[in-house]
Amino acid sequence: xxxxLFMIMTFAVAVCIGFYYQAWNSYYGGTPATNHHxxxxxxxxxxxxxxxxxxxxxPLPGQVYAKLTIPRMNKTWYVVEGxxxxxxxxAPGHYAGTAAPCYKGNFSVAGHRxxxxxxxxxxxxxxxxxxxxxxxxxxxxxxxxxxxTTADDWAVVAPMPDSPGEKPDADYLTLTTCEPWNSQTxxxxxxxxxxxxxxx
Numbered sequence: 001x002x003x004x005l006f007m008i009m010t011f012a013v014a015v016c017i018g019f020y021y022q023a024w025n026s027y028y029g030g031t032p033a034t035n036h037h038x039x040x041x042x043x044x045x046x047x048x049x050x051x052x053x054x055x056x057x058x059p060l061p062g063q064v065y066a067k068l069t070i071p072r073m074n075k076t077w078y079v080v081e082g083x084x085x086x087x088x089x090x091a092p093g094h095y096a097g098t099a100a101p102c103y104k105g106n107f108s109v110a111g112h113r114x115x116x117x118x119x120x121x122x123x124x125x126x127x128x129x130x131x132x133x134x135x136x137x138x139x140x141x142x143x144x145x146x147x148x149t150t151a152d153d154w155a156v157v158a159p160m161p162d163s164p165g166e167k168p169d170a171d172y173l174t175l176t177t178c179e180p181w182n183s184q185t186x187x188x189x190x191x192x193x194x195x196x197x198x199x200x
Contacts, residue, residue, distance in 0.1 A: 031115060038078055038090070044078075045064045057136075065079050065134075067134075071129055072128050088111060092109045092118070093109065095157050098157055099159065099172075102132060102136070102197055105171070106160070106161050106174055107132065108156075110175075113180070122179075122188060126144065130143065139171065139194055140194070142193060148189070149187055150187070151183075156187075172194070174191055
């Protein structure tokens, strides 16, 4: 009986350790890999600048597309094209079919709710700047809304945010991430609107 109890306790401890490791890794994990990948993307982004940047850039899935900076969080990321699990494993990803950065419409970006990506994005407040640099522009968007919605609410990435079917009247930015972290059912949404644009 003592051996059976010991085995049960050992199994329970192992399960608990496994659960907490998975939870810890989901939120805090991936930082070294993400940092390394972001450094690679930074080099690729710089290589895209120059004379070739005068033409409209159309990235392939997984290819670097823009630089995203949030001053309140003191963080910068390089955004890739696409939102597949592979695309956004170590970088925020641009929703294919949404507007290009610094163009009319809704430049929409998804990111994991992890310390390495959008872990603190809930700290953003109305009026906070979000800076996006493409190969041709540097654009400053100001946060206009922050709210939680269901994971299947695709209206948030419509050309006119939250108004499917309407034509966009300005340049918008939308960030999406899990709420709470690791959630499969709900998303935290950050909407922002263009405030300033500088052509490179």
